[in-house]
Amino acid sequence: MSKSTFYTSVGYKILMALSGLFLMLFLAQHLTINLLSVISAEAFNEASHFMGTNPLVQFLLQPVLMFAVVFHFVMGFVLELKNRNARTTDYAFKNPSTSSSWMSRNMIISGITVLAFLALHFIDFWIPEINTKYIVGDMSGLMADGSFRYFHELQHEFQSLPRVIAYVLAFGFLSLHLLHGFKSSFQSVGLTNGKKRVTLHKFGNVFAIAVPLGFVFIALFHFLTQSH
Amino acid sequence: MNLKLKIWRQKDANDKGSMVDYEIQNVSEHMSFLEMLDVLNEELIDKGIEPIAFDHDCREGICGMCSLYINGEAHGPDRRVTTCQLHMRKFKDGDTIYIEPFRANAFPVVKDLVVDRSAFDRIQHAGGYISVNTSGNTQDANAIPIPKDNADLAFDAATCIGCGACVASCKNSSAMLYVSAKVSQFALLPQGQVEAKDRVLNMVNKMDEEGFGNCTNTGACEVQCPKGISLDNISRMNREFLSANITKG
Ligand code: HEM
Ligand code: SF4
Ligand code: FES
Numbered sequence: 001m002s003k004s005t006f007y008t009s010v011g012y013k014i015l016m017a018l019s020g021l022f023l024m025l026f027l028a029q030h031l032t033i034n035l036l037s038v039i040s041a042e043a044f045n046e047a048s049h050f051m052g053t054n055p056l057v058q059f060l061l062q063p064v065l066m067f068a069v070v071f072h073f074v075m076g077f078v079l080e081l082k083n084r085n086a087r088t089t090d091y092a093f094k095n096p097s098t099s100s101s102w103m104s105r106n107m108i109i110s111g112i113t114v115l116a117f118l119a120l121h122f123i124d125f126w127i128p129e130i131n132t133k134y135i136v137g138d139m140s141g142l143m144a145d146g147s148f149r150y151f152h153e154l155q156h157e158f159q160s161l162p163r164v165i166a167y168v169l170a171f172g173f174l175s176l177h178l179l180h181g182f183k184s185s186f187q188s189v190g191l192t193n194g195k196k197r198v199t200l201h202k203f204g205n206v207f208a209i210a211v212p213l214g215f216v217f218i219a220l221f222h223f224l225t226q227s228h
Numbered sequence: 229m230n231l232k233l234k235i236w237r238q239k240d241a242n243d244k245g246s247m248v249d250y251e252i253q254n255v256s257e258h259m260s261f262l263e264m265l266d267v268l269n270e271e272l273i274d275k276g277i278e279p280i281a282f283d284h285d286c287r288e289g290i291c292g293m294c295s296l297y298i299n300g301e302a303h304g305p306d307r308r309v310t311t312c313q314l315h316m317r318k319f320k321d322g323d324t325i326y327i328e329p330f331r332a333n334a335f336p337v338v339k340d341l342v343v344d345r346s347a348f349d350r351i352q353h354a355g356g357y358i359s360v361n362t363s364g365n366t367q368d369a370n371a372i373p374i375p376k377d378n379a380d381l382a383f384d385a386a387t388c389i390g391c392g393a394c395v396a397s398c399k400n401s402s403a404m405l406y407v408s409a410k411v412s413q414f415a416l417l418p419q420g421q422v423e424a425k426d427r428v429l430n431m432v433n434k435m436d437e438e439g440f441g442n443c444t445n446t447g448a449c450e451v452q453c454p455k456g457i458s459l460d461n462i463s464r465m466n467r468e469f470l471s472a473n474i475t476k477g
Contacts, residue, residue, distance in 0.1 A: 010469045086333055089331055099451035194460060
């Protein structure tokens, strides 16, 4: 592959799409495990412990995920700036809703909202997790009473109403992001054509609504099933 | 009908420019948009005011010369027509109409509503052609069998008139729809294969060099294109680009 491949507009598009596709796969996987918490605390604990201690997940998938997230939002900002600079004198009268969706025009806004949520999520889960496992060095995943801590931590998180509200809002914006992002990523890598496009768009819309809705359901479920 | 017009006036490329208000009376609904501007210009000349400069040539939707961003839409509110084919019956008595040049840094304003779209020509020069011997012993094109579906798709892509409405209506000022049409019309035909890889690489590079923005697949271009050039062409160009890069090494 030539050195300049990805330093072009089409190259950036393809990389943006690949990182977005990877993030969507990650979301689907994350949702599957979280859904276990509604069905059985035990199954959720088992799955979390596996993901949290498996070396392949920890030292391959996790770094790839970190890279994809950082790459995706940094490139998102870079492209947004470049695109703004491609028209420095703007129109006096604009009527964009006649030809494109709000979602497609405001990926940066939905993206920033998701980014804010990711920061919160990091502080809530990821930093304590890394601290326990790699700083304190406790890989057991157990609490003082000898049971797994994961389900307990999850329940604790969803006790707080402000957290649940932030959660619901963020996933609302994620849904908007994906209502454009899903189909857009397939278009970027050159996989949409004619009839295939229509089917893919329908599937994309289902994904973009169902996946965030799944996360919202889990948050509400745990909030409502706990005593306050 | 009587109309209020807000029109971009700019003396030359270096002038700052501004929107100027005009009024026009007794416009016939059968007039084309450009005829309406012709009438306005006659009136301005009578009053000793410099007429408004705008681009046009064929006035039948084939040359791609007319432009104009009318009430927030490239080529105005109608679909699948150029500004020269737009009729005044699309407007109502008393309407205010904003008329602006196609805007993108890659399309600098020359004067009033006239913009310099030669960036498109330079992209074409970078690869939008096939090298054939035209010395008189050229093979009959019909001697090469081409699947009907491909011939139709190539023809659809070839109907792009290079007007630049796609760039004007894109929030990113991206030229992807135009370039993808010019890549696709050859990518689908055997005659285009010989230079296919260099074509897509060179044209994409030139497009970037000219300062067009990055596509984010909003799809505004497809809606505003007077020739209905499909987004499928962009998808095809991305495929061509990726495979050209991988196989050329
Ligand atoms: C889990 C989180 C996220 C997922 C699953 C996701 C997914 C996607 C997908 C699939 C696309 C379409 C790519 C394409 O057009 O080819 C996209 C585009 C975009 N994303 Fe994200 N994204 C996420 C987080 C973020 C964050 C945190 C930002 C931060 C600003 C962001 C900013 C953008 C922007 C600006 C675009 C449009 C860029 C373009 O199309 O060129 N995204 N995203
Ligand atoms: S793709 Fe459509 S809008 Fe763009 S230059 Fe060609 S004809 Fe004009
Ligand atoms: S003047 Fe030729 S297309 Fe409008």
